[in-house]
Amino acid sequence: MRAIKAITNDKTGIFQEAVLDGLHTTAQQTDFQVEVLTTDNVNADPPLDDTKGVVVIANAVSNDVLSRIYKMEIPITLVSHRHPELPIPAVMSDNAQGIRTLMAHLIRQCGRSSPVFIRGIPEQQDSQERERAFRQELLRHNIASEASRIIDGRFSSEAAVVAIQKLLAAGFPFDCLIAADYVMGIAAQDTLQSAGISVPGEVSIVGYGDDRAAKKAGLTTVSANIRELGQRAARQIISQINGLHISGTTTINVELIIRDSCGCHEPL
Amino acid sequence: MPTQKATRSQVRLYNQQLVLRLVYSGEADNRAALAQKSGLTKPAISNLVAELIEEGLLEEGGFGESTESGGKRPRLLKFVSEARQVIGVSINYDQFIGVMTNLDGQIIAQHRSEFTGTEFDDVYPVLLDVINGLVAQLSAPLLCIGMGVPGVVDNNDRMVAYVPRFGWRNLPLSQILGDHYGVSSYVANDSHLASMALFAFADEPPRGGLATVIVSQTVGVGIVSGNASVQYGSEIGYLRGRDMSTLDERLGWNRVRQRAGELGVEYGSVYLQQEKLSYLHIRQGVENGDAGTIHLQNELAENVVEIFAWIIALVRPQNIALSGKIADLGDQFLDVIVDKLSGLVMPRLIEETSFLVDDSPDLMSVGAAANAIQQELGLATAN
Numbered sequence: 001m002r003a004i005k006a007i008t009n010d011k012t013g014i015f016q017e018a019v020l021d022g023l024h025t026t027a028q029q030t031d032f033q034v035e036v037l038t039t040d041n042v043n044a045d046p047p048l049d050d051t052k053g054v055v056v057i058a059n060a061v062s063n064d065v066l067s068r069i070y071k072m073e074i075p076i077t078l079v080s081h082r083h084p085e086l087p088i089p090a091v092m093s094d095n096a097q098g099i100r101t102l103m104a105h106l107i108r109q110c111g112r113s114s115p116v117f118i119r120g121i122p123e124q125q126d127s128q129e130r131e132r133a134f135r136q137e138l139l140r141h142n143i144a145s146e147a148s149r150i151i152d153g154r155f156s157s158e159a160a161v162v163a164i165q166k167l168l169a170a171g172f173p174f175d176c177l178i179a180a181d182y183v184m185g186i187a188a189q190d191t192l193q194s195a196g197i198s199v200p201g202e203v204s205i206v207g208y209g210d211d212r213a214a215k216k217a218g219l220t221t222v223s224a225n226i227r228e229l230g231q232r233a234a235r236q237i238i239s240q241i242n243g244l245h246i247s248g249t250t251t252i253n254v255e256l257i258i259r260d261s262c263g264c265h266e267p268l
Numbered sequence: 269m270p271t272q273k274a275t276r277s278q279v280r281l282y283n284q285q286l287v288l289r290l291v292y293s294g295e296a297d298n299r300a301a302l303a304q305k306s307g308l309t310k311p312a313i314s315n316l317v318a319e320l321i322e323e324g325l326l327e328e329g330g331f332g333e334s335t336e337s338g339g340k341r342p343r344l345l346k347f348v349s350e351a352r353q354v355i356g357v358s359i360n361y362d363q364f365i366g367v368m369t370n371l372d373g374q375i376i377a378q379h380r381s382e383f384t385g386t387e388f389d390d391v392y393p394v395l396l397d398v399i400n401g402l403v404a405q406l407s408a409p410l411l412c413i414g415m416g417v418p419g420v421v422d423n424n425d426r427m428v429a430y431v432p433r434f435g436w437r438n439l440p441l442s443q444i445l446g447d448h449y450g451v452s453s454y455v456a457n458d459s460h461l462a463s464m465a466l467f468a469f470a471d472e473p474p475r476g477g478l479a480t481v482i483v484s485q486t487v488g489v490g491i492v493s494g495n496a497s498v499q500y501g502s503e504i505g506y507l508r509g510r511d512m513s514t515l516d517e518r519l520g521w522n523r524v525r526q527r528a529g530e531l532g533v534e535y536g537s538v539y540l541q542q543e544k545l546s547y548l549h550i551r552q553g554v555e556n557g558d559a560g561t562i563h564l565q566n567e568l569a570e571n572v573v574e575i576f577a578w579i580i581a582l583v584r585p586q587n588i589a590l591s592g593k594i595a596d597l598g599d600q601f602l603d604v605i606v607d608k609l610s611g612l613v614m615p616r617l618i619e620e621t622s623f624l625v626d627d628s629p630d631l632m633s634v635g636a637a638a639n640a641i642q643q644e645l646g647l648a649t650a651n
Contacts, residue, residue: 087381089401094378136546136548139546139548139549139551140548140598142551142555232377235405236401236404236405238404239403239404240404244400244403244404245396245397245400246400246401246404247381247397248379248382248394248397248398249380249381250377250378250401250402251379251380253375253378
């Protein structure tokens with residue numbers, strides 16, 4: 001069996017686990033084996049002896065490390081991020097489509113007009129694209145682009161809670177929250193309810209991505225099939241190993257899942 | 269004799285397409301019905317169906333109702349839309365957008381890549397990378413490739429005659445791609461393909477014909493007649509107006525950006541003086557009553573309205589769509605155009621026409637895939 005190395009910074013993270021599951025499933029069908037390499041140092045060169053190809057998940061190594069792997073002419077595929085200069089192919093969910101779908105839903109279907117965006121980690125590509133898409137949608141819907149409309153959640157429940165508490169303390173008026181991932185969306189729901197603010201009565205909340213936890217919390221989301229992201233990445237790296245030259249990005253569509261948190265869901 | 273051989277294979281291909289079309293459209297779902305609808309003999313239909321089953325394009329299902337005379341219940345036939353996959357690619361601004369679809373035109377994967385430069389030798393490797401990105405995702409054999417270009421395409425020999433934006437002339441792109449991937453390749457004007465996609469995949473089939481005006485870096489028009497029997501499209505941005513400037517020089521994004529800069533200074537408009545100006549800034553400026561952006565929108569509308577007027581006068585489609593980057597200006601821009609139309613076209617003709625804006629970025633690549641399916645199998649992936 002030929003080896004593909006999958007580099008991640010957290011192999012038990014919900015996102016990473018689903019990507020790895022997709023990678024394993026597709027690789028096994030084509031006589032490849034995925035070896036998972038967990039790293040906590042983005043600047044460390046990973047051991048790549050006897051590796052036919054590398055899949056790097058969500059900025060697990062720095063762009064400098066990527067450049068060095070690229071120079072070694074080992075095929076690389078990136079999942080949920082891109083290199084700013086090198087033509088390394090990537091697989092990502094369609095962040096712009098997802099945020100556009102959520103914003104259109106809040107404004108057209110739920111009748112909201114003053115959104116606040118809880119962003120992820122500003123250094124991460126997915127996070128940057130979702131934030132850029134949010135800014136674009138503010139323009140599309142003619143909503144003033146004040147600095148207070150974007151708060152820092154860093155893809156973490158704890159950071160999101162602190163950011164929302166600061167937002168409430170500052171008294172900035174808002175009637176909907178768009179979280180760059182569903183984990184922060186759930187945290188936002190709990191925080192607002194603890195502060196005595198009705199969700200979705202006073203504030204609608206939506207989040208990017210989906211999981212059982214989002215379903216349990218009744219959070220309206222756009223769902224990207226993360227396992228499919230892993231499967232597509234496996235197909236891409238195997239084709240590269242087999243000699244296909246690829247650049248650019250394979251994108252996965254997302255789907256709107258309407259639940260209670262946005263306020264326009266009619267219970268069955 | 270070679271000529272006779274070619275003719276036989278053409279007839280076989282035509283008959284295969286006919287059988288596929290009848291099953292795909294639901295006009296016939298068994299061998300007897302196929303014979304009746306096609307006018308071919310039952311043995312000929314049996315052979316064709318056997319070939320198509322072997323190729324995986326048809327499959328046998330359950331049994332249908334027996335005829336009134338009480339004959340055997342016919343074996344039902346079903347079209348297998350997952351049997352093959354098709355790749356469609358188009359140029360959107362400075363990006364290749366590719367889609368992979370099944371034979372129903374349903375998108376299975378998308379791949380995008382940005383390019384710089386205009387020389388074919390610079391752009392072609394990126395095009396191959398995008399197609400390769402989709403080839404990597406194939407889960408069924410690749411049937412064919414469709415490609416949309418912002419230029420004049422000769423539909424008879426599938427030659428790209430002229431792409432003004434890149435200066436490409438007489439480029440056998442269809443043949444180049446076909447030779448590279450070993451499957452048929454079909455190239456068409458991207459406005460034609462956008463019109464085709466809008467026509468085929470609209471939530472409700474447009475009544476009457478549809479004309480699509482695409483304005484991005486360049487300007488093009490695509491037409492689909494009411495019954496989809498006539499379809500064509502072409503780049504029109506190189507046409508010169510009374511002042512000898514071309515439509516591209518008046519409506520292309522480079523010109524819009526330059527004009528926005530001039531008006532931004534003249535009116536002191538913050539909307540027009542954005543470092544990374546987009547049509548969405550112009551849209552917001554108009555909505556907020558900014559005089560500079562309203563001036564710019566009016567200038568743009570003056571140019572687009574002439575195109576609409578010519579289309580209505582010459583073709584009289586029941587629907588006109590505005591697409592491309594300019595579609596980000598939204599419905600309010602369309603309203604301005606329609607208002608201005610009343611000065612150029614008889615009001616009755618305007619009333620008979622529906623106007624819409626479509627800002628889907630993958631419209632042309634979806635159209636490219638639909639066109640390839642239609643050319644290869646004779647199947648219109650329409651509503």
